[in-house]
Amino acid sequence: AQSVTQPDIHITVSEGASLELRCNYSYGATPYLFWYVQSPGQGLQLLLKYFSGDTLVQGIKGFEAEFKRSQSSFNLRKPSVHWSDAAEYFCAVGSRGAGGTSYGKLTFGQGTILTVHP
Amino acid sequence: ETGVTQSPTHLIKTRGQQVTLRCSSQSGHNTVSWYQQALGQGPQFIFQYYREEENGRGNFPPRFSGLQFPNYSSELNVNALELDDSALYLCASSLDGGTYGYTFGSGTRLTVV
Numbered sequence: 001a002q003s004v005t006q007p008d009i010h011i012t013v014s015e016g017a018s019l020e021l022r023c024n025y026s027y028g029a030t031p032y033l034f035w036y037v038q039s040p041g042q043g044l045q046l047l048l049k050y051f052s053g054d055t056l057v058q059g060i061k062g063f064e065a066e067f068k069r070s071q072s073s074f075n076l077r078k079p080s081v082h083w084s085d086a087a088e089y090f091c092a093v094g095s096r097g098a099g100g101t102s103y104g105k106l107t108f109g110q111g112t113i114l115t116v117h118p
Numbered sequence: 119e120t121g122v123t124q125s126p127t128h129l130i131k132t133r134g135q136q137v138t139l140r141c142s143s144q145s146g147h148n149t150v151s152w153y154q155q156a157l158g159q160g161p162q163f164i165f166q167y168y169r170e171e172e173n174g175r176g177n178f179p180p181r182f183s184g185l186q187f188p189n190y191s192s193e194l195n196v197n198a199l200e201l202d203d204s205a206l207y208l209c210a211s212s213l214d215g216g217t218y219g220y221t222f223g224s225g226t227r228l229t230v231v
Contacts, residue, residue: 004160034219043122043208044161044222090160105174106151106210106220108160 006109021076023091032094033074122223143211150192153208
């Protein structure tokens with residue numbers, strides 16, 4: 001069964017500092033990997049996704065993530081955090097179905113709450 | 119293009135009642151997935167509909183059921199509500215089963231009292 005672990009429940013950084021949010025997954029084959037962000041009371045916004053190809057993925061809002069198969073990791077990074085980045089971040093793994101398509105089940109981690117100090 | 123729209127945004131129901139939540143998928147998307155997000159948790163997959171048929175289901179009892187309509191909008195129905203059903207219910211739409219990613223709506227906050 002697929003699973004996702006986000007080891008850090010809560011991270012606090014200062015504005016302008018760099019950020020790395022950790023994500024480890026368990027999946028039998030090459031996974032689909034996603035990072036989503038959620039503001040309080042809101043739905044999920046996709047930051048970036050990895051399906052195949054280049055293991056360094058660029059996303060919106062200056063975020064990037066690197067897929068490391070040997071470590072089963074897909075960590076999210078940002079070189080300089082802005083106060084508006086404060087939110088909860090979710091890593092998710094998706095299943096690959098027949099023909100390389102996904103049949104839709106995303107398995108999410110518990111989330112990491114990011115607090116940004118001025 | 120329009121995004122994913124869910125209604126209602128908030129709902130309060132009594133234990134034992136039934137509830138229907140609605141979702142309009144993003145224009146051009148033929149796949150809808152539903153997720154339950156309890157407070158402080160990550161979303162959990164309930165089921166997915168692709169071209170009006172259920173093609174994947176998570177670990178939820180049969181009292182959670184759904185429909186997808188010809189215009190690809192969707193409903194989530196929950197019968198015999200329990201207190202633990204209180205959660206944010208998220209709908210996500212995608213194209214062709216999710217190959218190109220998923221767009222989430224803002225959710226329906228269901229409170230069961």
